Each structure stands twice: as structure tokens, then as C-alpha cells.
Amino acid sequence: MFIASLNYIQPLDKIEQYLEAHRAFLDKYYQRGVFLMSGRKEPRTGGIILIHAADLDEVNRIIAEDPFNREKVAEYTITEFLPSKTAVGLEKYLQI
Numbered sequence: 001m002f003i004a005s006l007n008y009i010q011p012l013d014k015i016e017q018y019l020e021a022h023r024a025f026l027d028k029y030y031q032r033g034v035f036l037m038s039g040r041k042e043p044r045t046g047g048i049i050l051i052h053a054a055d056l057d058e059v060n061r062i063i064a065e066d067p068f069n070r071e072k073v074a075e076y077t078i079t080e081f082l083p084s085k086t087a088v089g090l091e092k093y094l095q096i
Contacts, residue, residue, distance in 0.1 A: 001093060002059050003079045006046040010073040021067035029062060036093075046074060052093065056080060 008015055026049070029035040037050040053059045059078055068074040082095040 001081055001083055001095065002051040002053055002056070003081065004049040004051055004059065004063060005077045005079070006048070006068060006074040007077070008044075008046050008074050012044065014073050015068070018067040018071050018073060025066050034062065 026035060026038055029051075034052055035049055036052055038047060040047045051059055051062070053062065056078065063069055063076055063078070066074075069076065083090075083093050084095070086093055
């Protein structure tokens with residue numbers, strides 16, 4: 001499991017130019033069951049994506065497709081974690 005933390009490095013008006021394409025990118029990976037949750041940070045300085053992927057290489061390949069990455073309007077910090085406890089209904093994501 002991975003957390004992608006996006007930090008905007010361009011003004012919000014520049015981010016807005018790529019928001020529709022970014023949302024289409026998100027939808028693609030939600031449909032594949034790779035993205036589990038996402039949303040913007042508050043205050044609006046970036047966003048978070050919770051990713052269910054096999055390894056860091058897969059995450060990096062996916063992030064390379066993000067229009068925010070391609071257009072260099074956001075930077076990404078990727079954190080891997082191994083879920084050892086979950087809420088009811090999320091047990092399939094345990095990695096103990």
C-alpha cells in the first residue's frame with residue numbers, strides 16, 4: 001500500500017488548467033481498483049492518493065501518467081506502508 005502526497009509547485013490557476021485531465025487519470029485507476037481514496041489537502045496545497053499497488057516501480061509508472069506530473073505543476077512524495085489493522089470491510093488490504 002502506498003500514500004502519494006502531492007504538493008502543488010505552481011499557482012492554483014495553473015493547477016486548474018490540468019484538473020479535468022487529472023480527474024480522468026484518477027478515474028482510470030479507480031476503475032482498475034488501484035486507487036482506493038483521494039482528495040485535496042486543506043488548505044489547498046496539494047492532494048493525497050491512497051494506492052494499492054504491487055511495488056514502488058508500479059506506483060512510479062502510474063504517477064508518471066498524471067497530468068499534474070507531466071506538466072510539472074506538482075511534486076510527489078511516496079510513502080509505502082504495510083496495513084496491519086483496518087476498519088471492518090477493508091480486511092483484504094491487510095499485509096501482516
